Amino acid sequence: MASIPAVVWSGVIGATISASISLFGVRSANKGSLRRLREQHDYDREQANEQRQHDARQKEEDRKATIRREVYVKAVEEAHAVLAYIGGLRGRPLPPKDDDAALQVFLKANAKVWLVADVEGAALARELTSLMSELYIAAMQAANHVRHGMTSVRRQDERIEFAPGAAQGA
Incomplete structure (x- = not known):
């Protein structure tokens, strides 16, 4: 080693010190970059989870709105x-044939409203059911007299319709 001139040693030592300083600087920069990258990934992961949860809630609300x-x-x-x-x-x-069918279909549809509506909407639906049922019964009672009277008129109409057909056929 004594045969190596001092200038070479100074160059080797200077290069080693420079390389060490560079290595320290690069490692520090890489360590900082890696820390920032991890923080960014964690933040992105949190944001993605929040977005997925929001999308799931929105999809559920859209589904409920469609059903409603x-x-x-x-x-x-x-x-x-x-x-x-x-x-x-x-x-x-x-005689009546399925006089209550229309009311039954309405009651069934209105019962479904009770299932999907909020509390206020369900209360309004129940009130509508009561009012509609009362109206239906009152209308049936009011129309019953007219319907009985129309029975004889219908029979007379059938006789009139049948009479010309029988006369033409003879």
């Missing part, structure tokens, strides 16, 4: 159908 919309639309349709049926009760013949 379908149930509400059906209930409104059946309410209008039972009102139309009530409006046409006087013209319906006796």
